[in-house]
Amino acid sequence: MIPEIVGFVTRREGRKFNSLNAVDDSLVNAERLAKRDDISLYVHIPFCRSLCPFCCFNRYLFKEDLARRYFIDLKQELETYRGLGFGFRDVYFGGGTPTVLMDELGDLIQQLRRQFRVKQISLETTPRELSAQNIKLLKEYGINRLSIGVQSFDEQVLKAMGRVNGPAEEVKSRLLTCQGQFDTLNVDLLFNFPGQTTVQFATDVKAFKELGIDQATFYPLMASPHKKDDLERRFNRVDNSREKRFYKIILKELYHGDYTPSTAWCFSRGERMIDEYIIESDDYIGIGAGSVSIVGGNFYVNSFSLGHYHELIASGRLPIVGWRGLSDKENRRYYLLTKLFGLKLDKEAFRRRFGGDIGAQLRLEMAFFKSFGLVAGDDILRVTEKGMYPVSVMMREFFGALNALREYHIERQI
Ligand SMILES: C[S@@+](CC[C@H](N)C(=O)[O-])C[C@H]1O[C@@H](n2cnc3c(N)ncnc32)[C@H](O)[C@@H]1O
Numbered sequence: 001m002i003p004e005i006v007g008f009v010t011r012r013e014g015r016k017f018n019s020l021n022a023v024d025d026s027l028v029n030a031e032r033l034a035k036r037d038d039i040s041l042y043v044h045i046p047f048c049r050s051l052c053p054f055c056c057f058n059r060y061l062f063k064e065d066l067a068r069r070y071f072i073d074l075k076q077e078l079e080t081y082r083g084l085g086f087g088f089r090d091v092y093f094g095g096g097t098p099t100v101l102m103d104e105l106g107d108l109i110q111q112l113r114r115q116f117r118v119k120q121i122s123l124e125t126t127p128r129e130l131s132a133q134n135i136k137l138l139k140e141y142g143i144n145r146l147s148i149g150v151q152s153f154d155e156q157v158l159k160a161m162g163r164v165n166g167p168a169e170e171v172k173s174r175l176l177t178c179q180g181q182f183d184t185l186n187v188d189l190l191f192n193f194p195g196q197t198t199v200q201f202a203t204d205v206k207a208f209k210e211l212g213i214d215q216a217t218f219y220p221l222m223a224s225p226h227k228k229d230d231l232e233r234r235f236n237r238v239d240n241s242r243e244k245r246f247y248k249i250i251l252k253e254l255y256h257g258d259y260t261p262s263t264a265w266c267f268s269r270g271e272r273m274i275d276e277y278i279i280e281s282d283d284y285i286g287i288g289a290g291s292v293s294i295v296g297g298n299f300y301v302n303s304f305s306l307g308h309y310h311e312l313i314a315s316g317r318l319p320i321v322g323w324r325g326l327s328d329k330e331n332r333r334y335y336l337l338t339k340l341f342g343l344k345l346d347k348e349a350f351r352r353r354f355g356g357d358i359g360a361q362l363r364l365e366m367a368f369f370k371s372f373g374l375v376a377g378d379d380i381l382r383v384t385e386k387g388m389y390p391v392s393v394m395m396r397e398f399f400g401a402l403n404a405l406r407e408y409h410i411e412r413q414i
């Protein structure tokens with residue numbers, strides 16, 4: 001019952017992010033953007049060599065000319081933020097597949113390093129992209145955290161997903177080639193996929209442990225509200241009632257022992273960089289088609305359409321198509337969600353940000369989490385083992401609500 005309650009409330013809160021204001025000129029000139037010089041940057045590369053039917057992100061089939069034009073636009077967008085006084089410290093390349101054009105990626109990273117005091121870079125890619133040449137280049141580019149979307153080692157499950165990874169043994173050997181070459185090597189694994197059994201998933205978790213990889217991020221399958229194609233529609237019948245059984249396997253295998261939880265979805269050996277700029281940094285800017293930003297208590301949404309994104313950049317504007325000023329309560333709840341997802345909330349940091357005690361400003365929420373034993377501690381609240389699954393459900397529901405925003409913009413090519 002607890003996961004259902006916190007999930008319901010989080011989805012309701014998440015849906016508020018879908019009511020956006022139209023963009024006016026003062027926003028495009030970024031007067032409302034509170035400038036910061038030490039925030040996280042997310043860079044979205046929306047191209048893939050094939051499109052996985054279950055994927056809920058903004059992605060398009062790779063076309064070299066479009067992708068080259070896109071990288072030029074990204075550099076322009078970055079330049080605009082620099083001109084506005086922004087500075088970036090931690091950079092996250094996500095997608096799509098950021099490695100589709102390695103020369104352009106290298107150029108963009110060079111620009112980032114020239115213009116900002118970049119501390120660390122995380123980058124996502126797929127097993128198919130792990131050629132010896134790409135690994136060498138990624139090391140040269142100074143990638144600190146490399147994240148590989150494996151989804152599953154089980155060929156039957158991959159086939160059902162419509163995912164092209166290549167033979168499992170080959171994927172494992174490519175992963176082993178990368179292990180130890182980056183500060184953090186992460187693999188993404190999906191769970192609660194329709195037809196996927198808990199036995200198949202437990203075998204995936206064991207395979208990950210046997211490989212001895214630094215980190216795994218486990219994504220519960222999240223549906224997008226209305227996909228058009230038959231195959232895609234199948235993935236929208238996600239049965240959340242099975243999900244907890246999968247999550248228990250994660251806890252059993254990884255909660256105690258060599259790995260420790262970094263978030264409700266991510267388990268690492270030792271201190272590692274994680275994928276979640278939303279936890280690491282209270283404010284962040286997202287650049288690229290379909291990226292979102294949170295700055296100074298406001299939420300901004302970039303154009304999802306490759307064409308419109310390009311037109312906006314070409315006209316010298318930021319490619320923002322909608323924004324929402326979050327209310328104080330929404331900001332506090334969003335803060336609570338992200339910190340709980342990162343499993344740790346520092347009450348003093350909350351006080352500094354919001355000018356008051358969390359116990360007073362989020363009275364009901366705190367009473368609920370404490371009385372059910374989902375968090376413990378005094379100055380620092382930590383999510384307990386019992387709280388792990390409810391927090392996972394909260395984030396799944398929040399992303400679920402954002403998927404509606406993504407689909408709305410993708411379908412209308414806004
Ligand atoms: C957006 S992908 C980018 C990385 C790369 N393109 C890949 O597929 O490996 C990052 C991760 O999102 C997760 N993901 C994609 N679609 C999802 C969905 N519908 N529900 C849950 N996780 C999803 C996958 O685990 C994937 O590895």
Ligand code: SF4
Binds near residue numbers: 048055
């Ligand atoms: S899961 Fe990754 S490779 Fe597949 S379509 Fe989504 S972004 Fe592209």
